[in-house]
Amino acid sequence: MGIKERQERDREAVRRGILDAARELFVTEGYANVSIRKIAERIEYSPAAIYSYFPSKDDIFFALAEEGFRLLSDPGRPAAEPASRSPLECLRSMLWRLYEFSRDYPQYFSLMFVDRQVPKITREYERFAFTRNLKLRAAEQIQACVDAGLFPAHVNPMAALRVLTVGVLGVAAMRDRLSPNEDADAVAADVLDVAIAGLRAGTALRSSGPPLNCPADADETQAPQRPAER
Numbered sequence: 306m307g308i309k310e311r312q313e314r315d316r317e318a319v320r321r322g323i324l325d326a327a328r329e330l331f332v333t334e335g336y337a338n339v340s341i342r343k344i345a346e347r348i349e350y351s352p353a354a355i356y357s358y359f360p361s362k363d364d365i366f367f368a369l370a371e372e373g374f375r376l377l378s379d380p381g382r383p384a385a386e387p388a389s390r391s392p393l394e395c396l397r398s399m400l401w402r403l404y405e406f407s408r409d410y411p412q413y414f415s416l417m418f419v420d421r422q423v424p425k426i427t428r429e430y431e432r433f434a435f436t437r438n439l440k441l442r443a444a445e446q447i448q449a450c451v452d453a454g455l456f457p458a459h460v461n462p463m464a465a466l467r468v469l470t471v472g473v474l475g476v477a478a479m480r481d482r483l484s485p486n487e488d489a490d491a492v493a494a495d496v497l498d499v500a501i502a503g504l505r506a507g508t509a510l511r512s513s514g515p516p517l518n519c520p521a522d523a524d525e526t527q528a529p530q531r532p533a534e535r
């Protein structure tokens with residue numbers, strides 16, 4: 306391995322250490338309570354060294370959020386669902402993936418969907434443009450259910466998507482607060498099944514759902530933007 310390759314490897318290792326330390330601190334102490342100095346102390350580096358990798362604490366969050374959304378999009382899975390699966394099965398699979406993400410990557414989930422003090426990802430609109438495809442694919446799948454007669458014709462795909470995702474996210478956020486004898490996976494499956502059954506039965510939705518031009522649903526629930534903290 307040459308000197309340049311070794312330097313790049315070492316730099317990436319330090320960057321990874323910064324992100325891992327920051328992720329843990331953000332989740333355990335809350336984003337607003339963590340400073341660059343505190344992150345530096347955790348990995349035994351100087352704050353100046355951290356700034357050579359990330360200009361601000363917000364930039365560290367954006368890097369973590371991008372990792373999280375890419376994990377949620379799960380690029381390792383097939384791009385298309387098997388042709389033998391019904392639109393409803395495909396939709397349920399997509400929503401279940403959101404729940405699996407919350408279970409398999411709880412720290413990323415907490416940062417992206419729970420902590421209301423993190424910065425809005427619309428500040429990095431182009432960086433997170435790929436997340437709009439997640440929302441669009443799910444809305445298209447709901448429309449496919451309408452077209453197949455599985456949902457009534459009056460179902461608004463974006464409103465239905467909001468109802469379904471909020472149900473799944475609610476269980477995910479409450480998982481650690483359920484009683485010891487409750488199975489969070491079973492509760493999530495029940496919530497999803499009941500919500501889908503309500504749509505199929507023709508339950509009228511009062512809401513209009515999120516706009517498609519917003520990078521991610523998580524962004525719509527975060528607190529108003531504050532100046533970047535250093």
